[in-house]
Structures are given as structure tokens and as C-alpha cells.
Amino acid sequence: MQSPDEFDSALVDSSGCEKSTRVQLLQRFYDPIDGSVEIDDIRVNQYNLSWLREHIGVVSQEPILFQ
Template sequence: LDFSETVALVGESGSGKSTVISLIERFYNPDSGGILLDGVEIHKFKLGWLRQQMGLMSQELVLFNETIRANIAYGKRGEVSEEEILDALRLRH
């Protein structure tokens, strides 16, 4: 995959989508085999760095005990402008 590409995992309930994500994000290790990223075993990468490279949009909505603005801006580093918040809302709607 190119760094600018986005991948979506879709499938019926119980088909393993969440399991694949959990393995890629190293929430647990595979029972056998391995996962490679650019030919390197995934466990050789620093966990924090690895997870920063990914984004996850789950079908279950999770809101933090924060303002709606803070929930929209969650995950964006640095200051988030009002225009960025409005753009995100427009894209979602």
C-alpha cells in the first residue's frame, strides 16, 4: 500500500474484521505465523509508533467525557482550528 492509501475491512458480523485489527495493532499476538510490515515482523516496531500509523473507524460510536468539539478533534495533534472542525462536520454530513 502507498502511504496515502486507505483500506477498509468490510464483512459480515463475526467474519474476523476486529480480530485482524487487534492483531495488526498488537493488542495480542497471533497463535502461529506472523505479520509483516514492509517485510519486517510487526513486533519489531515500537508499539506507540505502530499505533500512530493507523486510524480506526468502528461501527460503534464512542464519545469521550468531553465537549463535542473535543470529540471531533480527538486524535489530531496540535491546535485544531474552527475551520477544521467545521470541515470535519461537513465531510461527515
């Protein structure tokens, strides 16, 4: 997946299409077995983990409300 720098990106697809897996790979919850995941041609394992998780957001189908 590629996205122009000046735009925010959204990953939208039907249920069961690996969206959660892709986001988890981007946020380094686990590393790919084969291939690589890159942002701006830099592998995500070279980014600071805190920075990645601060800059990649997730909006779930199920709303979560805090009091």
C-alpha cells in the same frame, strides 16, 4: 492482505468475520500463535508499539461521542 503503499486501506466485511481480531493483531494487542503479521515485509513485533497504534485507526459501527 496486501495493499499498495500509496493508498490507505480499509478492512470492511460482514459481522463475525474476524475484522477486530486482525486489527488487534496489527496493533499488537496480542501476538499470533502461528504465522506472522507483517507491514512492508517487517514483522509487527519489530515496530515501535506507540508508532503502530498511532498509525492504525479504527472506526467502530457504534458511534462514540465525547463532550
